[in-house]
Structure formats: C-alpha cells, structure tokens
Amino acid sequence: MPTPTPLLDKVSSPADTRDLSIPELKQLAEEVRAETIDAVSVTGGHLGAGLGVVELTVALHHVFETPKDILIWDVGHQAYPHKILTGRRDRMKTLRQGNGLSGFTKRAESEYDPFGAAHAATSISAALGFCAARDAKGENNKVIAVIGDGSMSAGMAYEAMNNAADTTKQLLVILNDNDMSIAPPVGGMSAYLARVVSGGGYQSLRNLGKKVAHALPRPLQEAARKAEEYTRGMVTGGTFFEELGFQYVGPVDGHDLGALVPLLKNAKEIDRPVLLHVVTQKGKGYAPAENAADKYHGVVKFNVVTGEQAKSAGGPPQYTKVFAQQLVKEAEKDDRIVAITAAMPSGTGLDIFEKAFPDRMFDVGIAEQHAVTFAAGLAADGMKPFCTIYSTFLQRGYDQVVHDVAIQRLPVRFPMDRAGLVGADGPTHAGSFDVGFMGALPGMVLMAAADEVELARMVATAAQIDDRPSAFRYPRGEGLGLEFPASIDPLEIGKGRIVREGTSVAILSFGTRLGESLKAADLLAARGFSATVADARFAKPLDVDLILRLAREHEALITVEEGAMGGFGAFVLQELAAHGALDRGLKVRTLVLPDVFQDQDKPDIMYAQAGLDADGIVAGALSALGMDNIGAAGAGRRA
Numbered sequence: 326m327p328t329p330t331p332l333l334d335k336v337s338s339p340a341d342t343r344d345l346s347i348p349e350l351k352q353l354a355e356e357v358r359a360e361t362i363d364a365v366s367v368t369g370g371h372l373g374a375g376l377g378v379v380e381l382t383v384a385l386h387h388v389f390e391t392p393k394d395i396l397i398w399d400v401g402h403q404a405y406p407h408k409i410l411t412g413r414r415d416r417m418k419t420l421r422q423g424n425g426l427s428g429f430t431k432r433a434e435s436e437y438d439p440f441g442a443a444h445a446a447t448s449i450s451a452a453l454g455f456c457a458a459r460d461a462k463g464e465n466n467k468v469i470a471v472i473g474d475g476s477m478s479a480g481m482a483y484e485a486m487n488n489a490a491d492t493t494k495q496l497l498v499i500l501n502d503n504d505m506s507i508a509p510p511v512g513g514m515s516a517y518l519a520r521v522v523s524g525g526g527y528q529s530l531r532n533l534g535k536k537v538a539h540a541l542p543r544p545l546q547e548a549a550r551k552a553e554e555y556t557r558g559m560v561t562g563g564t565f566f567e568e569l570g571f572q573y574v575g576p577v578d579g580h581d582l583g584a585l586v587p588l589l590k591n592a593k594e595i596d597r598p599v600l601l602h603v604v605t606q607k608g609k610g611y612a613p614a615e616n617a618a619d620k621y622h623g624v625v626k627f628n629v630v631t632g633e634q635a636k637s638a639g640g641p642p643q644y645t646k647v648f649a650q651q652l653v654k655e656a657e658k659d660d661r662i663v664a665i666t667a668a669m670p671s672g673t674g675l676d677i678f679e680k681a682f683p684d685r686m687f688d689v690g691i692a693e694q695h696a697v698t699f700a701a702g703l704a705a706d707g708m709k710p711f712c713t714i715y716s717t718f719l720q721r722g723y724d725q726v727v728h729d730v731a732i733q734r735l736p737v738r739f740p741m742d743r744a745g746l747v748g749a750d751g752p753t754h755a756g757s758f759d760v761g762f763m764g765a766l767p768g769m770v771l772m773a774a775a776d777e778v779e780l781a782r783m784v785a786t787a788a789q790i791d792d793r794p795s796a797f798r799y800p801r802g803e804g805l806g807l808e809f810p811a812s813i814d815p816l817e818i819g820k821g822r823i824v825r826e827g828t829s830v831a832i833l834s835f836g837t838r839l840g841e842s843l844k845a846a847d848l849l850a851a852r853g854f855s856a857t858v859a860d861a862r863f864a865k866p867l868d869v870d871l872i873l874r875l876a877r878e879h880e881a882l883i884t885v886e887e888g889a890m891g892g893f894g895a896f897v898l899q900e901l902a903a904h905g906a907l908d909r910g911l912k913v914r915t916l917v918l919p920d921v922f923q924d925q926d927k928p929d930i931m932y933a934q935a936g937l938d939a940d941g942i943v944a945g946a947l948s949a950l951g952m953d954n955i956g957a958a959g960a961g962r963r964a
C-alpha cells in the first residue's frame with residue numbers, strides 16, 4: 326500500500342512549493358522520500374544519494390525560481406526527488422528502463438535539467454559557464470551547483486573553483502557532505518571536511534545569519550573576518566574555500582528545512598561565489614539504506630518493508646569477479662603487482678584484491694586522471710600497476726594515458742571493465758569508445774575477452790607484458806559459466822584463434838560478441854552458407870596472418886565488436902588495405918555500435934537494435950554476400 330501523499334499530489338511543478346510554510350515543506354519532503362523509495366523499489370537504481378538530498382531538493386525548489394534559476398546536480402544520481410518535483414512524477418517507475426526516464430539529469434528530458442551529467446565533478450564548471458553567459462547577457466538569474474563530498478576529490482572541481490571568483494559574483498556551490506562516495510571517501514579533502522564538521526558542530530542559524538548578512542562594505546568585512554579568524558585561532562573550517570575566493574557558509578544540517586530555507590534565501594543575495602557546506606546522511610529516512618555499508622548507493626528491486634533486495638538467480642560469475650580473482654592469483658606470484666581504483670573498489674572487484682593485499686591496493690578517489698599518472702609513476706619505478714577503471718571513466722584520463730603512459734612506453738596495465746553497452750545507466754556509462762582511443766596509441770597492446778576464461782588469460786598476459794602498456798576490455802555482467810582449466814596460461818601476443826571452420830564467410834569477433842557470432846554461423850548454415858568464426862583476441866597488435874588468411878579463403882569478411890566506429894573493424898580494414906587484400910573483391914562489413922548515443926535499455930535489446938546480435942550478424946553477412954536487400958551499408962539493423 327503506497328504511503329498517502331496529499332501534499333505532493335498538489336505539487337505539479339516547483340512553483341507549487343513556493344508559498345509553502347516550513348511545516349508544509351517538511352511534510353512535502355517526507356512524501357517525496359516515500360515516493361522515491363516506492364519508485365526505486367520497482368525499478369532499482371541509485372537510491373541512497375537521493376534520499377540524502379530530499380530536504381535540500383525541496384528547499385532549493387522552494388527558494389529558487391527554477392527553471393529560470395539554474396540548478397545543476399553533480400553526477401545526477403541523486404536527482405530522483407528533483408525529478409518527482411519537476412513534472413516527472415508519473416514516469417518515475419520507468420526510471421532507467423527502455424523508453425523511460427534517465428537515471429541521471431538530462432537536458433532532453435526536462436527544462437529543469439539545464440545540464441546533463443552522470444560522470445562526477447562537472448557541475449561547478451558547467452555552473453560557472455552558465456554564470457558567465459548570464460553575466461554577459463546582463464541577466465540576473467541565480468546559478469546553483471550541488472556537488473557531493475566524493476565528487477570533490479576530482480580535479481575538475483578544483484579547476485572550476487579556482488576560476489570562480491575571477492569569473493562571476495553570483496554562484497552558489499552546495500557541497501553535499503554525507504561522508505560517503507560509493508565506498509567511504511578517501512583522501513585529504515575528505516579528512517579536511519570531516520575536521521570542519523566535527524570541529525564546531527553545526528553552526529547555529531544565528532551565527533550563519535551573521536556570516537551571510539553583512540552590513541560592512543566588502544573589503545572591510547573581508548579584512549575584519551580574516552583578522553578575527555586567524556588571530557583568535559577560531560577557524561573551524563572553510564578556510565580552504567575562502568582562500569579560493571568563496572564565501573564559506575556552514576556546516577549546516579542538510580535535513581533541517583528550518584535552517585536550510587533562510588540560509589538559501591540569504592545566500593542568494595551575496596555578491597560573490599558562495600560555498601554552502603551541508604551535512605547530510607546518505608540513505609536518510611529509510612532504515613535499510615541508512616544501515617547499509619554502501620548506504621544503498623545502487624540497488625536492484627527491493628521489498629520496501631524489509632529492504633531485502635531481489636536475489637540474483639545465482640548464475641555464472643561476473644566478469645568483474647573473474648578479473649579480481651585472477652589478479653589475486655597473479656599477485657600471489659609477483660609482489661610487484663599493485664592495483665589502483667578511482668573510487669570504485671566494489672565495482673571493479675578490487676575490494677577482493679584489497680582483502681588479499683591491503684597494502685597493494687590504492688583507492689585514489691574520483692580522480693581518474695591522477696590514477697593513470699600515479700600508475701605511470703609506479704610503473705616507472707618498477708612496479709606492475711593494474712589501473713582498473715571502467716571504460717567510460719577512463720575517457721577522463723585519456724591525455725594521461727597518451728602523455729604519461731604511452732609516449733613513455735610504461736607498462737601500465739589497464740583492465741577496462743564495463744566495456745560495451747551497460748544497460749540501465751545509458752549512454753553516459755556505455756563503454757563504446759575505448760577500442761578506438763586505446764588502439765590508436767603506438768605500442769599499446771589491446772585485448773578483448775570473449776568469455777571469462779579468456780579474461781583470466783588476459784589478466785595473466787597483462788601481468789607478463791613488462792615492456793609497454795597494455796589494456797583489456799570486458800563487459801558488465803556474467804560470464805558464460807565455463808569450466809576453468811587447471812592452469813591459466815598467458816596468450817601469445819597478437820595471436821587470434823579460429824573457433825569454427827567454414828568456407829564462404831568469415832566472422833571475426835573481438836570480445837564477447839563471439840557467442841552471437843557462433844549463433845549467427847548456425848543460422849547461416851541453416852541457409853546454406855558455411856561460416857568460419859574467429860576470435861581476434863587482440864586489436865593491437867592485430868593478427869595479420871589470421872586476417873589475411875580469412876580474407877584469402879572467404880568471399881566475405883565480417884568484423885563484430887562491442888564498440889563504436891573507428892575501432893576494431895577500422896583497424897582490420899586498414900590492415901587489409903595496406904596488404905592489398907581489398908584489391909581483389911573481398912566483401913567486407915564492419916559491424917559496430919550505431920553512430921548515435923543509444924538510450925538506456927536492457928543490453929540485449931540495445932545490441933539487437935545495434936545489429937550486433939546473431940540476427941544482425943547474419944544480416945551483415947547476407948548483405949556482404951549480396952543475398953538480401955538491406956542496402957549498401959548493410960551492417961544489420963540500426964538504432
């Protein structure tokens with residue numbers, strides 16, 4: 326039985342909250358909280374972060390004139406309450422489903438989402454851009470960025486704060502400090518914030534009011550305030566932000582609407598960038614979330630009464646786990662192996678590695694750029710770093726991969742988890758581009774696992790590659806349930822394998838589309854076409870002998886990969902052209918993800934839309950063989 330929501334039922338947009346009293350806002354917050362829990366219990370998704378900002382969300386929409394005032398949520402995973410209040414309530418149970426609401430903020434979805442997100446620490450930069458645009462146009466709307474303490478570990482946040490005071494006089498940054506990232510937060514800034522919070526307790530409203538409602542002209546206020554802080558040694562916190570040019574306000578209890586509302590009203594009148602430090606609890610107001618180690622960061626469907634999450638069917642192990650377990654085995658043999666994560670210890674499986682080797686795992690926080698160069702330093706001094714970053718987040722560290730790793734030919738290993746389509750998190754999290762961007766780098770060894778045994782072998786292979794950088798990609802989700810051989814042997818670098826011999830068409834797969842390629846071969850056989858299926862294993866160095874043999878012995882060659890154009894298929898085409906193998910009429914199709922950002926759905930559905938399922942591969946093959954009327958592009962269906 327859903328909780329009654331009489332007040333929320335009357336709120337169809339933020340404007341309906343503007344005249345509510347504090348007691349009414351408190352009631353509204355409780356109703357929004359119940360509604361959030363109810364929706365996510367059905368859809369799964371990011372719950373704890375949203376529960377922690379219910380009061381803040383209500384207060385912001387009450388005080389500010391959204392959407393005229395610009396409200397930017399960092400990451401956007403905490404924006405479910407915001408979606409409920411901004412006209413999307415009736416679609417909350419479509420969250421993260423095909424054709425449903427995005428799990429993050431998204432410009433195309435609502436005018437209340439002025440800036441899309443999903444990767445961390447973009448909010449202050451984007452907000453500052455809005456400020457500069459507003460100032461240039463002579464307008465007077467307010468701009469607010471809400472960023473979490475975990476995201477505050479990312480360099481971008483500091484780049485933006487460093488630039489703020491020089492750029493605008495009117496920006497409100499709200500630091501939502503729940504003392505959590507996905508895992509407990511790490512690093513000096515986190516420790517600093519903890520000291521600030523524990524140093525003086527919450528500031529009383531009176532003190533905060535004094536701080537934000539100044540009477541003195543600004544230079545005098547500034548001088549007086551600094552003198553007072555420094556000479557009396559009374560600094561409880563915020564000095565860091567003050568030195569960057571922000572007016573620091575806080576810490577304040579982010580669940581206390583009676584404090585938040587007047588503070589926000591005051592903060593919006595200050596004529597310099599303000600950093601409001603609110604302290605919240607991840608998972609607030611829902612006991613199972615409050616008590617969970619990850620504070621219910623990301624959940625599957627669950628029972629609202631018990632908080633029990635739906636159990637998985639107990640199938641084959643996840644690729645992530647296979648990776649981590651093999652890395653532990655390699656590390657047992659070689660004490661130079663170390664592992665690095667950028668705030669994703671459980672997501673990458675490195676929590677397993679950390680249990681085995683607590684001193685050899687480094688969680689650097691949300692700081693992919695630093696993670697990569699840190700790994701480069703480790704490698705330069707003889708260690709064997711496995712810099713384990715989701716494909717999508719490695720995008721942020723690409724210059725470091727090029728400049729600090731590849732150019733110096735340092736043997737950093739890049740396990741790239743969540744390669745290919747990830748499903749519910751949608752286009753921001755799809756690992757679509759790594760083959761192109763890693764494969765373009767001179768000296769890089771680039772592998773993709775076709776199944777979990779292959780993945781284990783790639784871990785072993787990377788452990789041995791000590792003269793250059795290497796990377797291997799593997800997807801979100803479960804393996805195939807294969808039996809593991811007694812010994813996991815490294816692969817021969819740059820050698821693929823033939824998995825099934827045929828005569829008329831060759832399907833060359835890179836990664837876990839191998840299963841669909843084999844199914845496609847069966848379907849082709851049923852139509853009278855004999856297909857060879859090969860697993861390339863390496864996109865770099867390519868197995869040129871294998872490719873030329875496939876080209877020589879077949880009428881058509883189809884490449885298949887879980888990535889965007891400009892990846893494996895492009896490398897193969899390049900090699901074929903260079904060897905003149907295209908000069909004699911070989912028919913080639915490169916099957917890749919479509920040239921659009923596909924919205925979230927179940928991965929199988931998305932791959933089918935992309936023409937990368939067995940039917941799509943068959944269509945590609947038939948098109949190459951001139952046996953259908955799909956057209957010149959011919960590469961299966963298109964999203």
Ligand SMILES: Cc1ncc(C[n+]2csc(CCOP(=O)(O)OP(=O)(O)O)c2C)c(N)n1
Nearest residue numbers: 374443444445473474475476505506507668
């Ligand atoms: C660049 C980047 N790296 C990693 C992530 C994965 N990630 C999403 S939310 C999150 C934790 C964010 O912590 P915080 O900002 O404190 O928000 P909270 O969930 O605590 O509200 C992480 C690591 C990401 N979204 N973007």
Ligand SMILES: CC(=O)[C@@H](O)[C@H](O)COP(=O)(O)O
Nearest residue numbers: 400402443623672743750801
């Ligand atoms: C918001 C965010 O970036 C992460 O929470 C991400 O959604 C995790 O993805 P996985 O569930 O694949 O670990």
Ligand SMILES: [Mg+2]
Nearest residue numbers: 473474475505
């Ligand atoms: Mg946090």
